[in-house]
Amino acid sequence: DAGVTQSPTHLIKTRGQHVTLRCSPISGHKSVSWYQQVLGQGPQFIFQYYEKEERGRGNFPDRFSARQFPNYSSELNVNALLLGDSALYLCASSLDAGVISGANVLTFGAGSRLTVL
Amino acid sequence: QKEVEQNSGPLSVPEGAIASLNCTYSDRGSQSFFWYRQYSGKSPELIMFIYSNGDKEDGRFTAQLNKASQYVSLLIRDSQPSDSATYLCAAKLYNQGGKLIFGQGTELSVKP
Numbered sequence: 651d652a653g654v655t656q657s658p659t660h661l662i663k664t665r666g667q668h669v670t671l672r673c674s675p676i677s678g679h680k681s682v683s684w685y686q687q688v689l690g691q692g693p694q695f696i697f698q699y700y701e702k703e704e705r706g707r708g709n710f711p712d713r714f715s716a717r718q719f720p721n722y723s724s725e726l727n728v729n730a731l732l733l734g735d736s737a738l739y740l741c742a743s744s745l746d747a748g749v750i751s752g753a754n755v756l757t758f759g760a761g762s763r764l765t766v767l
Numbered sequence: 768q769k770e771v772e773q774n775s776g777p778l779s780v781p782e783g784a785i786a787s788l789n790c791t792y793s794d795r796g797s798q799s800f801f802w803y804r805q806y807s808g809k810s811p812e813l814i815m816f817i818y819s820n821g822d823k824e825d826g827r828f829t830a831q832l833n834k835a836s837q838y839v840s841l842l843i844r845d846s847q848p849s850d851s852a853t854y855l856c857a858a859k860l861y862n863q864g865g866k867l868i869f870g871q872g873t874e875l876s877v878k879p
Contacts, residue, residue, distance in 0.1 A: 683865035692855050692872050698865030706866045740810055758810040
């Protein structure tokens with residue numbers, strides 16, 4: 651079975667540009683979460699979507715937005731890119747929203763490495 | 768104070784030894800805890816999770832949780848060079864399913 655797939659794997663943008671990152675969850679998983687990982691740090695939560703609705707938002711500016719489609723795939727959009735947006739963007743999927751179950755496990759994709767020049 | 772803190776690395780152990788990785792958390796609303804392993808340039812992969820006080824064993828790995836002390840640890844027995852990676856501790860708050868709060872990670876190096 652395919653795991654969490656992300657595209658593109660690498661991309662280079664310049665300041666002020668816009669980027670769209672894509673994620674397909676594991677088959678049967680209805681929740682997608684996005685994380686940003688800067689070199690040398692742990693991942694930071696950006697968004698969670700479940701059944702096409704936003705279920706959580708981290709401490710990121712409004713330049714970051716996301717959505718989930720009927721097939722549960724998801725897009726993360728970042729506008730007006732800054733140098734500090736350079737990072738590994740990770741998508742993770744899980745079976746459900748994980749509100750009740752303490753054992754809701756996130757499976758991460760390989761990530762999209764964004765470099766902003 | 769960071770919400771999830773891990774002991775600073777890098778941690779170096781000889782092959783065959785026990786590696787001990789530690790993590791503390793500040794929010795008593797944390798419900799469950801996860802250990803992920805991340806090889807350089809790769810994405811995190813789940814090792815195990817724990818949400819009850821005490822020990823949980825899975826092969827060479829043992830997770831320990833002490834909610835009173837707000838402390839989580841991961842023991843790796845019979846460490847192998849292939850265990851060399853960064854280990855990430857993460858906490859999940861009750862009612863926040865997709866949001867894990869990660870520590871900064873501890874780099875482990877297992878020397879042959």
